[in-house]
Amino acid sequence: MHLTGVGKRYGLRGPWVLRAVDLQLPRGALIRVEGGNGGGKSTLLRVVAGVCEPTTGSVTERGTAAYVPERFPPELPFTARRYLTHLGRLHGLTGRESRRRADEWAERLGFADKIRAPLRGLSKGTCQKVAVAQAFLAEPDLLVLDEAWTGLDQPSRDVLDGCVVERVEAGATVVFVDHDPRRLADEVYETYRVEAGAVVAAIPEAQAIRVLIDIDTGPSPELDRLPGDPVREQSRPGVVRLHSSTAHSDALLRHLLTAVPGISVRAVHREGDGA
Template sequence: MTEERLDIDRLSKSYGDVVALREMTFDVRAGELFGFVGSNGAGKTTTMRIILGVLSHDAGEVRWGGTRLTQEIRRTIGYMPEERGLYPRMKVGEQLTYLARLHGMSPGAARASVAAWTERLGVAGRVDDEVQKLSLGNQQRVQLAAALVHDPRILVLDEPFSGLDPVAVDVMSTVLREKAAEGIPVIFSSHQLDLVERLCDRVGIVRSGQMVAVGPVDELRSTGPTRLAIEAPAATAGWTDALTGVRVIAQDGAQTVLELAEGVDDQTVLRAALATGPVHAFGERKPSLTDLFRDVVSQEVHP
C-alpha cells in the first residue's frame, strides 16, 4: 500500500530572469507537522501555490501517495493563504457553508461542519456577521475554519498564526496536532520560529528558492560547529583572544557563548575559563531553530 505522502520533487519556477524556485524538493508524511521556514521571498508561498495548482511550474512534480496531483486530489486540500482570501461583505456562516459545498459536501453536512468548526475556533457567535466587521484575529480564525470545513486530507497553511493572540495560538496549535494525529500531513509556514520548534515533527529551511536544510529539529540542532555556554563571573573582555579556533557568539554579563572550530578541545577552553577565576557553568549549547535559521540564510547560494 502506497503511503499517503505529499512529495514536492525538484520544483523550479522563474519569472523572466528572476528564479523563484530552484529544484525545491521535500516531502510531508502522513500524520506529520512540517514547518516550512525562510525569509520573505525565499519561495515558500510560491511552492504552496504550485501545490494548490494556483501557479504553474517550469519543471518538477507534486505527488500525493505516489500519484501526480490532479484537480480531484486538490479538492481534498485545505488551504489557508497568507493574505485573507474571504469575501469581506459575506456573512461568516454563509461563506463557510458555500465553501464546504464547493468541495462537494451536502447542505446538511456543510451546515453541521460549519457549526462545529466555528464553535471550536471561538467564532460561533459571529456567524451572522460580515467578515469585514471582524477583528484581524477573528478573520484568521474564520480563514482556518475555511481550510478545515470540508474535512481535508492534506493541510497547506501559509502563516496561519499571523495576528493571533496567545489564546488563539494555543487553539490553533491544538487543532493542527489533532489533524496530524488523524493521519493528515500538515505543512505550514511561519516566522514564529519558537512556535515551529515546539510544534513541528520536521522543519525545512528555504533560502533563495532552495531547500537547504530539512529534518527533525533536534537532528538539525545537532549539526554544525560545537557551541559552549560558560558562566565565569570574574572573566574580563577578551579572555578568549589567545584561544585558536574559538569565536565569541554572545556575551551577556558573566555568560559567554563560544563557537569552536572543528578539532578544538573544549577542555582547553575550560582551562582558560578557570584561569580567570571560578566557573559556575560550562557545557555544550545546542543552537535554537532561530540560530540555525540565521546561520543558514546568511550563507551564500550557488546556483
C-alpha cells in the same frame, strides 16, 4: 506527497523563485518551512497546496488539500456562515453538513456570535478565524498554513495548535510557516529552509534521533497507514520494527495502542541504545 524537479517563476522572463525542488512530504507529518522574507516560502506553500502550478516539474499524491493564506480577503460578499457553507459544498459536503461544521468551528474558534455577520464588517482577527475554519472544515489530507497564527488572540492560537496536532494524528500532512520558532516545536517531523530558490533540510535526517518500536505482525487495517510513514524492518519472525522520529513517535504509539483489532507492541527503544 512528492515534489519532483519543481521550479517556479512568475512571467516568461521573471527570476526563478524556486528551482529544482525535490521533496517527499510523508503522511501524518508536521513540516515546518523557514526562510527570509521574500525568499520563496509562500510560493513553495502555494505550490504544495495546489493554489498555483509549478513552472517546471511535478507534484504528485497531494490528495485533498486546504490552504490558509497569509492574507485573507475580507471583501468577499458573504456572511461568515455562508462563506464557510459554500467552501464546504466545494469540498463535497452536503449543505446541511457544511452548515453544521461551520457552526461547530465558529464555536471552537470563538466567533460563533459573528458567524452571521458580513465578512467585510469583521475585524482582522475574526477574518483570520474564518480563514482557519474553512481549512479544517472538510478534514483534508493536506493542510497548508501560511502564518495562520498571525492576527489570532492567544486562546485561538492555542486552539489552532491543538487542531493541527489532531489533523496530523489523523494521518494528514500539515505544512506551515510561522514567525515563532517555538510553534509546535515538539511536534515537528522535519524543518526545511528556502534559500536562493533551493529547499534544504534544516536538520539533516541522519542527525535526527530515532525511536524503534517492535510490534507483532498480523492482518490489521491500522498498519496500512501509520503516522509519519515509519520505515519498516522485519527484525525477526513475526515481529516488525518501526523506525520513527522522536517528533512523531507519540502519535505513532497512540495509533498502535488504540488500533482495532489490537496491535501488540513488544518493545520501544531509542536508536543507539543497544536495541
